[in-house]
Amino acid sequence: MDPAEEINEEDNIRNVQETEIDLSDEQQDWRFLNALSGSNNSTLPKRGEKDFEPDGTGVQDTILAESRNAMFEALSGERKHSGKNHIKAIWFPEFQQAMVDVARGPHFKSIGKADSKGKVWLQPEEIMYLLDRGSMECWWPEGVPMSLQATYATCINVLGGIEKLQVYENLKRNGYLVIRADTYHDDELAAALESITVDDTIEQVEYTRTVTKTRCFSSAFDLLWSEILPSIFRFKQWANGVSPLTPQGPVARRKVYRSFDNVYEDLQIIPCHKPPHTQEVADLQLQSRPLQHQPFSITFNVWKPSPTFRKATPPKPDFAVVVISARDQKMPTLAQTAAILDTRPVELKMKDKSPIMRLKDGWRTVVFAVVDAGIISYMKIGDVGFADEKMYIKPPAKTGPRKPYKKRQQKPKPMQS
């Protein structure tokens, strides 16, 4: 589905009905859209039609001047909405949120949170988004409308990084439904704590150590896996004439190899990461982990547009986005990434997918949005079990009748910068 279709019908140039247009600005708007959609090539900087370098010709200067003028003209466009859809919000510095006078229009399907009195309250990024696109007015508590500059200066101090606003707006412009995650402020908390901790590398090593330890013996279930089952297996091996694997070898432990499967099996001597395939296993792992504030946490939950979406009872999010500032933060370490992935639900549908898809998508996923001075780059990180997929086993021969792989439905529009 084209996300653009979902949002405000008023914004959709294809759906504009004549009766809905404010006649006085109809002309102006269309001229504008024509210029921007590229039918008037001379005025618009289109991608991929640039020159190599300045050659000093008048033609080039003229085109550049026109491009600049078109841009500045576009930038001086008003942020406005018709009185019919007028929305007014008042900023409350005490709550660091804005209250909407009368919440109407399609935006409030996914934006804002209603209190017990039915008044809708907006977070700073939601205020900025609605204001930026001209769908709302924001007022000082003193009863005077704010400018865009004033709103930025006033509201975003509590945002915890302008990158978060940029990612929010970028996703909203692409048509996604975006709501703050519960862990929105966790990274700031961690940053505050970090200034207290002396050496976080030691802490990190400590962290991984406890993880590996607790992972092994956290429950009877794990004990079964890590101790009892292998011992049974070893007994079986011994009965079959397979000598046990010692640190000194040998790798080829059987007297006779009758299939390649056995060869590959015996070659698997390097321990490797296995992502949890069920939520229960994942929960057990999470419980055994010491609670710790991570410098990275899920910032936004993101949904593909859906007509049945309800902000009060949202479904499971389609994506979880972690906002990372390229200027202030380093790429998350393996331990930090693992900690983020641990908070994500296991994708249960994954077991019905083909091995290749499982390797591509991973059992748990998170999206990193890296922001550098206003430019955003999205990366999908998946918890992938390469050791889980035995590529030497031919699917039909070994696993018997299997559901034919359903052709995947059209992939969601990839997020791009």
Add this chain to the structure above:
Amino acid sequence: MRLGNAETIEGDHNSEVEARNLAAAVKSLQVTPIKPDDDDEEIVEEKKKTDEAEEEQTTTEPSIPKIPLPFVLDRVLLFDLEHIQQLRDKHNMAGTLIGTLPQIPQQNIFLGLPVELMPEESLYLLSRGIGYIVDDSTVHRCVQSEITKNDRAQILEKREAKKAEMVEAYLDGIKRKRQSALSKKGFSQEEIDAKEREAETKENIIQNKEEEGDDKTIMNSNLTKKKPITVSTGSYSLESAITYSTPAISKDNIPYYATSSSYHHNIKNAQELKSRAIKAILAQTTPAAFATYAYLNDRGYFVSPGLRFGCQFLAYPGDSLRFHSHFMVIGLEYEEKFDILSIVIGGGRLGGAVKKGMMIGGLKSKRRLNEGSLATHTELKESVELNNDWVDCEGDVVTYCVEWAGFG
């Protein structure tokens, strides 16, 4: 009184600004003698050195007032189109648009205000004396706290007048449309006039009724209850005649902000706030990155963030609106060791694939601060001295270009 202090910081020839500052001083009844500016000549000299390509402008530049750089949270965000244009035209600086373009809000290709400046860009403007930092949150808090009832009434009155204008224009439009429609149908001018009078009385009745009911129907912005006016061309409601718009800059809707250049220096703790802002900007970059940026900008390159190509900057030979970037740039200390793999993978191969060279800028012989241009900016100097890394943050940069040879 901070005024004298502010004047030295500004180092400005502009008589207007001086006059404004003077007026502000008179207003506060604490006239302090304005110190003669020793820095001015230095600035001009510095300009000549750095802006060889823009020699003609050197003479006119001092008359241009400094650009206020609104600092919000930890970034510099520009809202004033005039300033954005000025930076683009004169200082090879484009910044990054980060807002939504209100005309077509559902896309990410053409973005709108504000413009975010990279820390290097902000620092460049500060060090060259082109701009000065304003803690925008604090300024707005001050402005906000000084809004009186009177101001409020004035602002709202203006708003209502604008609304009334819009309604009038709208009704005029309908009238004209109606008349042309009638004349097309073949009515004579007299008949049209008669119909017009009829319609007008109708409108008047409706309007009178509204005025009787509540004199401020329009003013109250409680337009939901309003009845649609029925005219011969169909049914319209006055609500759709009115548009509500939000101006980009505070200057346009808060009277105080217009004179805020005096504000910028007179707010409490102005110096402290400024040096806090500058420290925050310094923390986001490195001396080598800044030196490389300044080197390229001085030579006419437009420099943008390089995240899309996994480098620090992209360097464009001219305005990035018109030209493709030539270089993927990384700024390093001259003796700094780096991983050879980063050249092969990060720069060489990718750069080759996208037809860009990988440029490594090495900051070589550093100049002491008092020799470098950073010293011309008092505030910056103070902040820089607090942070030792930055003591000599500008100097000779040597650039190297790596290209994927692609043998075989």
